[in-house]
């Protein structure tokens with residue numbers, strides 16, 4: 001089934017995935033729980049804080065409902081969060097303005113439960129600017145970022161190699177690029193002949209990604225980094241995206 005990033009069920013899932021409390025994201029003691037939502041853990045674990053936050057700028061491509069953008073605002077004076085989905089960006093705006101939202105998470109069938117989600121009060125939400133945009137056709141004026149994050153988006157692009165090629169123009173020399181992907185290739189998003197690795201005769205996605213990036217970026221870290229998305233009270237998606245951290249040459 002194709003994921004429709006404008007659908008309400010997916011919006012509620014992502015709001016819970018990004019902002020939900022541990023007990024709401026994974027109520028079972030025997031289930032995997034990693035302490036904080038994936039977007040927050042990625043920023044905490046992989047993004048290098050700049051010496052002077054005020055002048056530092058970050059870009060979050062495919063930010064969805066915005067958690068990683070808010071986490072970046074702990075360290076960067078200006079954060080731009082961009083996503084293709086208007087519904088996700090509307091929710092991100094609400095989180096920016098109100099700092100919290102009441103969402104309805106699916107229990108089973110048509111039974112839902114209300115849950116309150118919020119942005120931590122120690123985050124300066126005004127540092128974040130959200131906008132609808134396409135990673136494959138970004139507006140002018142996006143360059144010289146100290147860090148660019150692109151989490152779990154590459155396998156949603158129609159031409160991933162072209163998307164990767166554009167990243168060098170966004171990060172300033174010496175800046176950081178943090179990518180993650182579970183490489184869940186689907187023909188509905190990416191024609192099969194463009195899946196990373198396909199054109200090299202079935203090599204790994206990471207090998208194709210590295211050979212496209214290495215002229216402009218040096219690889220610093222490569223880590224398996226798990227996450228869980230709750231679909232309903234008895235169904236959870238366990239995923240192990242590969243996070244790679246790069247330094248712009």
Ligand SMILES: C[S@@+](CC[C@H](N)C(=O)[O-])C[C@H]1O[C@@H](n2cnc3c(N)ncnc32)[C@H](O)[C@@H]1O
Nearest residue numbers: 005062064083084085134135136151152153156
């Ligand atoms: C699997 S979700 C990941 C969201 C978020 N980064 C995370 O890790 O939770 C993929 C996101 O990429 C967005 N997306 C897909 N194609 C895009 C494009 N061409 N430009 C910008 N965002 C895109 C979707 O709307 C969705 O929010």
